[in-house]
Amino acid sequence: MARLLSPPKFGTGRAGPRLRCGARPGARRRPQPGERVADDPIDGGPRVVPREAAGAVVRARRQGGDARSVTHEMRDRVHQRRRVPQGDQGAAVAQDLPDDRDGPRFVINATNLETGVLLRFSRPYAADYLTGKIDHPRFTVAAAVAASSAFPPVLTPFILRCKPGWFAPDSGQAPFNSARYRKNVKLTDGGVYDNLGLETAWKRYQTVLVSDGGAPFKRRPRSARDWLRGTVRVLRVEDNQVRSLRKRQLIEAFQQHLRAGAYWGIATEIAKYKLDDVLPCPPDRVELLAEGVRTRLAKLDAGVQERLVNWGYAVCDAALRKYVDPALLKGAFPYPDRRV
Numbered sequence: 001m002a003r004l005l006s007p008p009k010f011g012t013g014r015a016g017p018r019l020r021c022g023a024r025p026g027a028r029r030r031p032q033p034g035e036r037v038a039d040d041p042i043d044g045g046p047r048v049v050p051r052e053a054a055g056a057v058v059r060a061r062r063q064g065g066d067a068r069s070v071t072h073e074m075r076d077r078v079h080q081r082r083r084v085p086q087g088d089q090g091a092a093v094a095q096d097l098p099d100d101r102d103g104p105r106f107v108i109n110a111t112n113l114e115t116g117v118l119l120r121f122s123r124p125y126a127a128d129y130l131t132g133k134i135d136h137p138r139f140t141v142a143a144a145v146a147a148s149s150a151f152p153p154v155l156t157p158f159i160l161r162c163k164p165g166w167f168a169p170d171s172g173q174a175p176f177n178s179a180r181y182r183k184n185v186k187l188t189d190g191g192v193y194d195n196l197g198l199e200t201a202w203k204r205y206q207t208v209l210v211s212d213g214g215a216p217f218k219r220r221p222r223s224a225r226d227w228l229r230g231t232v233r234v235l236r237v238e239d240n241q242v243r244s245l246r247k248r249q250l251i252e253a254f255q256q257h258l259r260a261g262a263y264w265g266i267a268t269e270i271a272k273y274k275l276d277d278v279l280p281c282p283p284d285r286v287e288l289l290a291e292g293v294r295t296r297l298a299k300l301d302a303g304v305q306e307r308l309v310n311w312g313y314a315v316c317d318a319a320l321r322k323y324v325d326p327a328l329l330k331g332a333f334p335y336p337d338r339r340v
Contacts, residue, residue, distance in 0.1 A: 108120070134162070
């Protein structure tokens with residue numbers, strides 16, 4: 001869910017993208033024609049960024065690039081420098097997130113590929129229960145977001161380089177709390193472990209509100225027979241089953257009053273909430289948003305973004321008024337001229 005602030009600096013190697021935490025500025029090449037110089041989000045120095053990043057991965061592959069060159073292109077395409085709030089020096093770090101007394105706690109999830117469990121980035125700590133815990137981490141917010149969205153295979157693994165001494169004493173479990181597992185923490189998309197992000201809140205809160213932006217599973221009369229597309233299809237079937245199980249457990253917990261809250265998804269039929277005054281969301285328009293808008297590393301049209309926001313607001317409004325607090329007043333579209 002989280003898509004925040006500024007990106008990390010990467011260097012790449014055979015294992016994949018790397019973040020050098022606290023690394024000193026190294027030697028940098030001179031900009032070539034057609035390139036521009038931008039501020040580096042980690043150490044403040046200049047770095048060279050292609051002027052036109054769109055289609056970078058396709059260009060790299062067409063030019064015969066290997067996985068390393070594709071990773072370089074993807075890095076420049078995805079993790080562009082974005083300015084931090086005025087007055088800040090350098091990129092925002094975890095300690096710049098709101099304190100628990102001042103606002104909600106932001107938790108950004110990634111999956112630890114070596115331990116197979118969830119690693120959580122937040123202001124108080126960064127941890128997985130096997131590797132251990134780092135109190136008051138200084139990782140950039142961009143690093144956490146990049147790790148959380150390191151979608152396999154191109155952006156995986158995201159290697160978080162740490163010093164074993166950063167971890168709290170007696171945290172984690174042997175042998176995973178050793179330097180072997182702590183020095184280079186290999187991460188991937190948080191959705192690999194928990195696509196709904198449920199686990200983070202489930203153990204701590206009685207009221208859980210779940211917004212599921214995952215694309216609906218597509219059922220087909222025929223499946224591919226070649227090994228590559230066949231493998232992709234198998235992985236999607238497995239992912240759909242895991243998500244379905246989590247959703248089923250969530251709904252059952254609501255029905256048995258083990259938890260309070262509500263669930264809504266991008267493909268939810270708003271009419272099923274059986275409210276007389278839901279915001280107008282024609283099913284055919286919702287279907288276009290749910291199945292027609294692809295999750296891709298490309299700029300999204302502003303009109304489509306506004307329609308997505310309106311749809312998300314409408315289905316959230318219906319779910320909250322139906323299952324959380326019927327006394328809530330009906331909302332209105334944030335972009336009333338765009339509708340759904």
